[in-house]
Amino acid sequence: MRYVVVGGGPAGISAVEAIRKADPAGTITLVAAEARPALSPVMLSYWASGRYPEERLLFRERDSWGEQQRLELRCGRRATAIDPERHVVSLSCGEAVQYDRLLVATGALPVIPPIPGIASKGVYPFRSFADAQGILTCRPGGGRVALMGGGFIGIKLACHLQERGIECAVFEKEPRLASRIFDQRGSDIVKAHLRAHGIMVETGTGVREVEAAEGWVAGVRLEDGRSVPAQVLVAAVGVRPNTALLDAALGAVGKTTRGGIPVNDRMETALPGVYAAGDAAATVDSLTGASFNNAVWPAATRQGAVAGANMAGGQRRYVHNFSLNAMNLHGLQVASAGHPYDQAGEEIAVYQEEGPEGYRKAVLKAGELIGFLLIGDASRAGLLLSRMRRRDRIADPAELFSRNRHALSGLPPNRGYSHGSLWE
Numbered sequence: 001m002r003y004v005v006v007g008g009g010p011a012g013i014s015a016v017e018a019i020r021k022a023d024p025a026g027t028i029t030l031v032a033a034e035a036r037p038a039l040s041p042v043m044l045s046y047w048a049s050g051r052y053p054e055e056r057l058l059f060r061e062r063d064s065w066g067e068q069q070r071l072e073l074r075c076g077r078r079a080t081a082i083d084p085e086r087h088v089v090s091l092s093c094g095e096a097v098q099y100d101r102l103l104v105a106t107g108a109l110p111v112i113p114p115i116p117g118i119a120s121k122g123v124y125p126f127r128s129f130a131d132a133q134g135i136l137t138c139r140p141g142g143g144r145v146a147l148m149g150g151g152f153i154g155i156k157l158a159c160h161l162q163e164r165g166i167e168c169a170v171f172e173k174e175p176r177l178a179s180r181i182f183d184q185r186g187s188d189i190v191k192a193h194l195r196a197h198g199i200m201v202e203t204g205t206g207v208r209e210v211e212a213a214e215g216w217v218a219g220v221r222l223e224d225g226r227s228v229p230a231q232v233l234v235a236a237v238g239v240r241p242n243t244a245l246l247d248a249a250l251g252a253v254g255k256t257t258r259g260g261i262p263v264n265d266r267m268e269t270a271l272p273g274v275y276a277a278g279d280a281a282a283t284v285d286s287l288t289g290a291s292f293n294n295a296v297w298p299a300a301t302r303q304g305a306v307a308g309a310n311m312a313g314g315q316r317r318y319v320h321n322f323s324l325n326a327m328n329l330h331g332l333q334v335a336s337a338g339h340p341y342d343q344a345g346e347e348i349a350v351y352q353e354e355g356p357e358g359y360r361k362a363v364l365k366a367g368e369l370i371g372f373l374l375i376g377d378a379s380r381a382g383l384l385l386s387r388m389r390r391r392d393r394i395a396d397p398a399e400l401f402s403r404n405r406h407a408l409s410g411l412p413p414n415r416g417y418s419h420g421s422l423w424e
């Protein structure tokens, strides 16, 4: 059996390991655009803080791991096209590689908003090691880094740059930070915390224009008219699935790749022998049944492992697919899963508490936990996750946080239910 895996991120790497475990004899070719695959984007901002050595960015050591998995490595090369009829992948170096099973794990591409001045020197996305290096070194004289976008990647980077002594300012167009993670109260807590650590944070006002001097970033003009000086701008407004390799082939069989490469719960695409996983794939949210692009690390590794096992003849299904985030923002722990933000409607019960241990919120649909947000003490995240996965019926949502009930007496104004429907 000839396996080809395109993409050396967590989805591709875990697929390789699952294939090799199930098929000791097959030929596995890993095509990775970088000379150093298995470089963790999650660790990039930690590295930018100056507290972690470069080696910590690699979650597998290329040569020893490649040898151990008995790989045909094609590093520093891109897959440029596939021919699904002939089962061939073309590479940027001119090579054509034959496959019986192909995995597309090409990740995501940063979105760069087409605003005036965006082509100025000193503007970076934040996805690769080269981006991180550029942000740190492009202005030897230092200066303020402005972050366009207050999603979890933007605010994490702001914290880490600030730790390094770099002044940061975050501008989020939406009324709240990380709007798929935080509700308004959660966003307000995080915003106040970041501001207390000296980070300028503005919500409800996006960057309208990049101001430049002699071709370099000199500041940003906000939608509310203010002008804020900055020497570097990081565009952290989101990502889009990198589907290019399969766009034409899937289009030819009537499938759109707009929200990611559509796959079933075995990670199979509509093309025979072709699988997709990770940020490039569109999967089904097991809580809502809606198609979505679950662009987080744990989803990429689990999807890759399922794809790899099935490519090698297994019968694994990808279950418990919902978003999951955990981060530490200047000492403030945050954990969230599923759908923790406010919604309106009938079948939904929202339970919130706030006290000395932080802010906690649970969202239930028809008695089942479908989302939570913990800010401050995140120690119950694992327990809540397992209850979500088991689809336990929760009779009294307060019991989810019950270990600390004693700390909450005296706080009735901040506790209670509201009702709504998540998918109206």
Ligand SMILES: Cc1cc2nc3c(=O)[nH]c(=O)nc-3n(C[C@H](O)[C@H](O)[C@H](O)COP(=O)(O)OP(=O)(O)OC[C@H]3O[C@@H](n4cnc5c(N)ncnc54)[C@H](O)[C@@H]3O)c2cc1C
Residues within 6 Å of the ligand: 006, 007, 008, 009, 010, 011, 012, 031, 032, 033, 034, 040, 041, 042, 043, 044, 045, 077, 078, 079, 080, 105, 106, 107, 108, 126, 127, 128, 153, 242, 245, 277, 278, 279, 280, 294, 295, 296, 297, 298, 300, 324, 325, 326, 327
């Ligand atoms: C800065 C940053 C911080 C993050 N922090 C967190 C976090 O704290 N927690 C969390 O859960 N998630 C986080 N994420 C998201 C997480 O990193 C991604 O969900 C995960 O890396 C996706 O894995 P993947 O294998 O699908 O794609 P990637 O990790 O993007 O890997 C895909 C690889 O494929 C390569 N490639 C693309 N096209 C081709 C081609 N044609 N030929 C060959 N190779 C190709 C790419 O260069 C890339 O190396 C973060 C992401 C970023 C960018």
